[in-house]
Amino acid sequence: MVTIADVAQAAGVSISTVSYVMSGKRSISQETRDRVELAITNLGFSPHAGARSLASRSTNVIGLQAPLRSGVDVHVIMQIVTGVVTQARKRGYDILLLTGDDSKALERAARGSMVDALLVMDVESDDPRIETLAELRHPSVLIGLPAGRQTIPCVDFDFEAAGWLAVDRLVELGHRRIALIGSPREVMKRHTSYADRLARGFLAACEANGVGGSVHACPSSAKAAETVDGVLADDPTITGFLVHNEGALPHVAARLIEIGRHGGDEPAILALCPEDVARSVPGLTDSIAVPAEAIGAAATDMICELLASGTRPGVRLLPPALAGGVLATT
Amino acid sequence: MVTIADVAQAAGVSISTVSYVMSGKRSISQETRDRVELAITNLGFSPHAGARSLASRSTNVIGLQAPLRSGVDVHVIMQIVTGVVTQARKRGYDILLLTGDDSKALERAARGSMVDALLVMDVESDDPRIETLAELRHPSVLIGLPAGRQTIPCVDFDFEAAGWLAVDRLVELGHRRIALIGSPREVMKRHTSYADRLARGFLAACEANGVGGSVHACPSSAKAAETVDGVLADDPTITGFLVHNEGALPHVAARLIEIGRHGGDEPAILALCPEDVARSVPGLTDSIAVPAEAIGAAATDMICELLASGTRPGVRLLPPALAGGVLATT
DNA sequence: CTGAAAGCGCTAACAG
DNA sequence: CTGTTAGCGCTTTCAG
Numbered sequence: 001m002v003t004i005a006d007v008a009q010a011a012g013v014s015i016s017t018v019s020y021v022m023s024g025k026r027s028i029s030q031e032t033r034d035r036v037e038l039a040i041t042n043l044g045f046s047p048h049a050g051a052r053s054l055a056s057r058s059t060n061v062i063g064l065q066a067p068l069r070s071g072v073d074v075h076v077i078m079q080i081v082t083g084v085v086t087q088a089r090k091r092g093y094d095i096l097l098l099t100g101d102d103s104k105a106l107e108r109a110a111r112g113s114m115v116d117a118l119l120v121m122d123v124e125s126d127d128p129r130i131e132t133l134a135e136l137r138h139p140s141v142l143i144g145l146p147a148g149r150q151t152i153p154c155v156d157f158d159f160e161a162a163g164w165l166a167v168d169r170l171v172e173l174g175h176r177r178i179a180l181i182g183s184p185r186e187v188m189k190r191h192t193s194y195a196d197r198l199a200r201g202f203l204a205a206c207e208a209n210g211v212g213g214s215v216h217a218c219p220s221s222a223k224a225a226e227t228v229d230g231v232l233a234d235d236p237t238i239t240g241f242l243v244h245n246e247g248a249l250p251h252v253a254a255r256l257i258e259i260g261r262h263g264g265d266e267p268a269i270l271a272l273c274p275e276d277v278a279r280s281v282p283g284l285t286d287s288i289a290v291p292a293e294a295i296g297a298a299a300t301d302m303i304c305e306l307l308a309s310g311t312r313p314g315v316r317l318l319p320p321a322l323a324g325g326v327l328a329t330t
Numbered sequence: 331m332v333t334i335a336d337v338a339q340a341a342g343v344s345i346s347t348v349s350y351v352m353s354g355k356r357s358i359s360q361e362t363r364d365r366v367e368l369a370i371t372n373l374g375f376s377p378h379a380g381a382r383s384l385a386s387r388s389t390n391v392i393g394l395q396a397p398l399r400s401g402v403d404v405h406v407i408m409q410i411v412t413g414v415v416t417q418a419r420k421r422g423y424d425i426l427l428l429t430g431d432d433s434k435a436l437e438r439a440a441r442g443s444m445v446d447a448l449l450v451m452d453v454e455s456d457d458p459r460i461e462t463l464a465e466l467r468h469p470s471v472l473i474g475l476p477a478g479r480q481t482i483p484c485v486d487f488d489f490e491a492a493g494w495l496a497v498d499r500l501v502e503l504g505h506r507r508i509a510l511i512g513s514p515r516e517v518m519k520r521h522t523s524y525a526d527r528l529a530r531g532f533l534a535a536c537e538a539n540g541v542g543g544s545v546h547a548c549p550s551s552a553k554a555a556e557t558v559d560g561v562l563a564d565d566p567t568i569t570g571f572l573v574h575n576e577g578a579l580p581h582v583a584a585r586l587i588e589i590g591r592h593g594g595d596e597p598a599i600l601a602l603c604p605e606d607v608a609r610s611v612p613g614l615t616d617s618i619a620v621p622a623e624a625i626g627a628a629a630t631d632m633i634c635e636l637l638a639s640g641t642r643p644g645v646r647l648l649p650p651a652l653a654g655g656v657l658a659t660t
Numbered sequence: 661c662t663g664a665a666a667g668c669g670c671t672a673a674c675a676g
Numbered sequence: 677c678t679g680t681t682a683g684c685g686c687t688t689t690c691a692g
Contacts (some may be wrong), residue, residue: 001443003685014663019687029661034648046441050389051685053380054668059568064427079410081427082398089429094444097394097411099419111376113331113669114424221609247610250580254612279551280577282584333669344679349671359677381669384684443685 002043003262008040022047035243053113062088062303063115065098065129067122073246075277076292077121080143083296084119089267091304103132110138117303119143125193143299145193146316153306154315157290159194162320163201166242166270166288167209169322173268173286177212179231181224181252182244185217194204198244198272214238220247225255232259244272250281257283275323289323331375340369348519352377354636359409383443392633393416393445395428395435395459397452400449403576405607406622407451410473413626414449421634433462440466448474455523469636473629475645484645485629489524491651493531496572496600497539499616499652503598503625505570507542507562511582512574513552515547528602544568550577555585562589574602580611587613605653619653 008015012031020026021036028036039045066081085095096115098105102209106129109115118140120129125147130192134151144154145156163180180202182188188195199215205220206213214235218227224245232238241256243249253269269276271287278287295318302313338345350356351366358366362522369375383389396411418425426445428435428472436459439445450459450472455477463470464481475486491628493510500508508537510532512518529545536543544565548557554575562568583599591597601608608617623625632643 001685002441004687015686016688017662020662023687025688027661032662044437044441046438048378048384048685049442049444050383051668052687054378054384054670055685055687057668057687059380061426068408068415074405074408078398085398085427085429094439095427096391097415097425099415099424107374108376111332111374112379114379139688172340190428221520225612250610251612254584266670280580282555282581331669335669343668346680347678350678353671355672357677362678378669381684383669384686385669385682386672387671481670 001047001048004045004047006043007039007045010043011035015252031162057113059090059113059116061094061096061115062067062300063096063098063106063109063118064175065101065118065120066242067101069159075274076290079274079292079324080121080296080299083293083298085296086293087297087300089119091300093304103129106132106136110136117141117307119299119303124190132290139303141299141303141306142293145197145317147193147196150315153204153302153313154313155295155302156194156317157295158317158319159197160201161317162205162272162288163198163242164205164323165320166272167202167211167213169286169288170240170268171209171211171269173240175211175268177233177235177238178206178214178240178242179238180213180244181218181227181231181248182215183217184219188217198325202242218245218248218252220245221251221300224248224251225247228252228255228259239267241267243269243271246273246277249273249277249284253283254282254296278323287323288320291318293320331378332376334375336373336423337366337375340373341365355485365554378462389444389446390422391424392630393426393428393448394440394452394521395431395448405576406620407605409604409622410451410626410629412448413623413628414630415626416623417627417630421630423634433459436462436466438466441628447471447637449629449633451470454520469633471629471636472634473625475527475647477523477526478659481643481646483632483643485625485632486524486645486647487620487625488649490531491647492602492620493528493533493572494535495650495652496602496618497532497535497541497543499618500570500572500598500600501541503570503616504534505541505598507565507568508536508572509565510543510545510574511548511557511561511567512545512579513547514549514575518547518576525574532572542568545589546576548578548582551581554578554581554601558582558585558589564597569597571599572595573599576603576607579603579607579614583611583613592620608653616639617653618650621651624648 004015004018008018021028021033023265044124088095089270098109106118117138121143123142123146132257140152142152142154145154183195203213216227216231243252249271256267271284273290274292275289276283282295334345334348338348348366351358351363374484415425428439436448447468451473453472453474453476470482472482472484475484513525533543546561548554573579579601586597586599598615600615604622605619608614
């Protein structure tokens with residue numbers, strides 16, 4: 001292994017000079033700098049991360065705790081992770097993917113000085129990890145927005161505003177009775193947060209617009225079609241659907257198209273999901289993009305700022321925007 | 331920060347005793363061990379990862395380079411990552427998600443002693459990273475199977491056997507003319523490997539069974555339906571489809587159902603994809619599961635064995651198996 | 661503008 | 677069975 005001492009010897013300078021050339025923390029003559037940099041590339045030197053973190057008390061690594069139970073909105077999670085990783089790279093950080101999804105994993109990473117900061121996804125409202133994070137003296141940011149008072153900075157999509165935007169759009173298209181097809185029942189319960197926020201915005205907007213709106217939990221499987229049937233059986237006058245359920249979306253779309261084909265107007269579907277998911281669903285008219293990658297990037301930015309300046313940045317919600325669907329006419 | 335010295339003092343023993351209690355590398359009297367362990371939990375001590383890696387020359391971290399360009403078979407990738415992470419945890423390793431998808435990232439992690447070993451996904455046949463890995467003195471395992479001589483151990487799904495199995499199944503269902511709807515054209519070119527292996531198995535099995543088979547590239551979007559139309563226009567007698575394209579799958583299925591409805595027999599679709607993807611596609615009859623999580627776990631096991639024993643484990647291909655689709659009758 | 665040297669917290673000889 | 681101690685490779689005072 002090539003060490004800083006090898007570089008120093010090759011360049012004919014002292015160890016500390018090499019260190020300062022790398023960190024830029026004091027001025028170095030151009031000539032010396034050149035010699036050192038040459039030696040570094042010639043020898044293919046990379047500083048030993050452990051030694052560095054031992055001496056400097058910082059790792060340049062951000063710990064990321066992502067929900068890895070497969071099956072739940074994988075696209076969104078993956079894209080958020082992509083955003084995190086990409087942005088982290090830009091800012092010179094690496095990402096330690098925490099194995100284990102509990103407080104223990106967070107403590108281990110923090111107490112063991114494996115990371116400088118923690119990024120935690122998929123936090124529930126009364127999640128015990130929130131308290132753990134508060135006790136740790138490592139900066140941390142949540143991706144999501146647990147209900148209640150925020151003790152830890154958060155980044156999320158503004159689901160409430162998305163509810164409003166969706167209703168505005170459906171009303172603009174002429175629909176007067178609309179339904180929100182949402183997350184599976186167990187998710188609705190678990191994450192009080194985002195499903196609730198969406199429903200709140202949706203219902204408030206319906207009321208403000210004087211249109212009828214209803215909210216329905218929905219399984220993420222082929223059984224989603226039954227949910228649609230049930231909703232329409234309850235109220236056959238519904239013509240506009242907002243769908244926020246990645247797994248159910250194709251089934252809901254297929255069922256609605258089928259219904260449209262058998263007579264009556266084809267109902268409009270507005271999906272709330274990442275753009276590429278929307279693109280992959282046949283027969284989708286319109287969508288509101290969940291800017292998943294941007295959320296990851298924003299969270300990373302926030303954490304880097306925390307690390308740099310030590311400020312407490314509070315909550316940041318990214319605004320929704322309409323995106324075209326496959327058959328978008330906009 | 332609580333250090334090993336604090337623990338030693340609290341337990342009234344020397345630093346090295348604490349170290350040996352943790353590592354188990356020498357025998358300790360039960361009484362001493364108890365005192366030390368108590369002190370450790372009381373103080374909430376976790377050893378400083380950097381200091382440890384500096385002294386022991388090992389990190390207990392595995393570097394994982396995953397393709398994060400969103401849009402390509404996210405489910406498969408995510409599930410592999412899940413398998414890797416889960417298995418790594420069981421074996422006491424953490425996962426450093428490498429930011430950057432080139433040789434540089436691998437070198438940085440290895441040279442900087444950030445990881446003990448490297449796991450690389452999505453390797454192409456003439457991928458420059460293969461040479462990089464060979465030069466590094468860190469153990470590494472590829473997830474995938476680049477064409478040519480294997481210099482680095484590999485773990486992958488046996489796509490060739492999957493081709494055979496698919497044909498067997500379609501023939502068993504009575505189909506005599508079948509088509510493989512595969513990856514997008516650019517993927518077919520890029521990864522010579524897995525698309526080729528699947529096609530090879532598929533065509534060989536067709537020949538062995540005396541049935542007509544053809545292979546078709548397919549875009550992962552709504553335009554997939556056109557591919558189906560084209561295939562059927564070329565040969566209207568085709569009744570069996572093997573689909574290996576997560577994005578196209580719902581569109582292909584929808585189109586085939588539509589065609590079936592307009593007269594003629596509804597063609598059979600056999601999908602090659604993770605089980606939960608198969609489950610989410612309306613109208614799918616049958617599928618062969620890509621055991622994505624198992625692949626990740628197997629790769630991790632292989633790397634851990636490499637790390638432990640230093641053997642060179644060669645290539646490991648996981649066998650295919652039939653799984654039910656939504657409407658499976660098997 | 662540059663060097664020398666004191667740690668950072670831990671592991672693993674070496675020495676009982 | 678336990679203690680003492682010499683590094684691991686780097687950052688950062690402190691001294692020029």
